[in-house]
Each structure stands twice: as structure tokens, then as C-alpha cells.
Amino acid sequence: MQESESGLRARLIDVGVDLVTREGAQALTLREIARRAGVSHGAPRRYFATHLELLSAIARRGFEELGRRATAAVEDGTASPRAQVAALGRVYLEFALGNRGMYELMFRHDLLESGHLGLRDTSLPLFGRLVELVVQVRPDADARLVAGALWANLHGIAQLWGWGSLQLATDTDDFGPLLRSSLEAHLGPVGE
Incomplete structure (x- = not known):
């Protein structure tokens, strides 16, 4: 079964939160978040228009x-x-x-x-x-x-x-x- 759009969006944020917790803010690249979420490196751009938007969603948490x-x-x-x-x-x-x-x-x-x-x-x-x-x-x-x-x-x-x-x-x-x-x-x- 395919993950919903909101589910993948939340997973990308969750992965980012885990990544920043374990490795610090410098580790928060789109490519690394996508890799750890198990999606293509372009997938985050479907849910977050910019890298700053994804980082903001992580910071909001x-x-x-x-x-x-x-x-x-x-x-x-x-x-x-x-x-x-x-x-x-x-x-x-x-x-x-x-x-x-x-x-x-x-x-x-x-x-x-x-x-x-x-x-x-x-x-x-x-x-x-x-x-x-x-x-x-x-x-x-x-x-x-x-x-x-x-x-x-x-x-x-x-x-x-x-x-x-x-x-x-x-x-x-x-x-x-x-x-x-x-x-x-x-x-x-x-x-x-």
C-alpha cells in the first residue's frame, strides 16, 4: 500500500528531527533526509518547495x-x-x-x-x-x-x-x- 502524501510529509519531518537530534543541524541536507526516509532525493521537493521550508517544519517541532x-x-x-x-x-x-x-x-x-x-x-x-x-x-x-x-x-x-x-x-x-x-x-x- 502506498503512503499518503501527508504521511510521507510527516515522515520526512520525523527523519529530519531524528537526524538533527543525532547529528546536528549541519547534517540536514535534502539528500540525506530523503535517503534516510527511503525515498528518491527529489521526493522532498514534492512536499516542501524549498530546503528552508523543510528545515522550518523540523524547527517547528x-x-x-x-x-x-x-x-x-x-x-x-x-x-x-x-x-x-x-x-x-x-x-x-x-x-x-x-x-x-x-x-x-x-x-x-x-x-x-x-x-x-x-x-x-x-x-x-x-x-x-x-x-x-x-x-x-x-x-x-x-x-x-x-x-x-x-x-x-x-x-x-x-x-x-x-x-x-x-x-x-x-x-x-x-x-x-x-x-x-x-x-x-x-x-x-x-x-x-
């Missing part, structure tokens, strides 16, 4: 997974807004460090700017949730700017930690103290 984890981290809503921001920060760093290839793919500027598959529609709600929490913690500040600076700080921690640079510079093997320092820098000391 990463944003969906990060979104699920973030939602689970704050879903009971009984923790303080600051504690929820801390939970989101921890989830973000754990995702970035545990899914290096996917994380790299998700934040490729060309994919986000391309508009394929609404990646911004998948990534911006995560930022929006962070902004909502920052408003509650820092009502005196422009929450979008504070959330943006905090996100940039977390992104930098993820990148530098992934490269091994922060472990050397801080002489620690736990990113927790860096997360706490980032929260204090952007949200103020605990108890304020």
Missing part, C-alpha cells in the same frame, strides 16, 4: 516541544511569578543543552525571517508568556525589554555552556548559579 515543556513547568500556576520565570529559564537551558542540534536550527535567523510554516507564531507565544510574568515581577519596567534582555542572557548562557566556555570561566559544572544571577540581574534580588 522543536518549538512545539519547548512550548510543551515550558507549559508543563508553569501549568499549576501556584508558584510565584518569579518562581515561574525561574522554571521557564531552567526549562529553556535544559532544552538548549539537551537538544543542541535542534536548538541551533530553531534560532537560525534565515528560518525565522523566511516566514515558512509560521515559526514566529510558534516562538512568539513563549516570549509572550515570559513578558506576562515579567510584568508581574517588575511592574516598574518595560516588561518586553526586560524579558528580551533576560532571554538574550539565557541564550548566551546556553551557547557558552554548550561550548564549555562558562564551565572554565566560572569553575562550576552547574548552570543553576548562572541562572539565579541572571534572574537577579534582570528581575532584581529575591524579596524585592
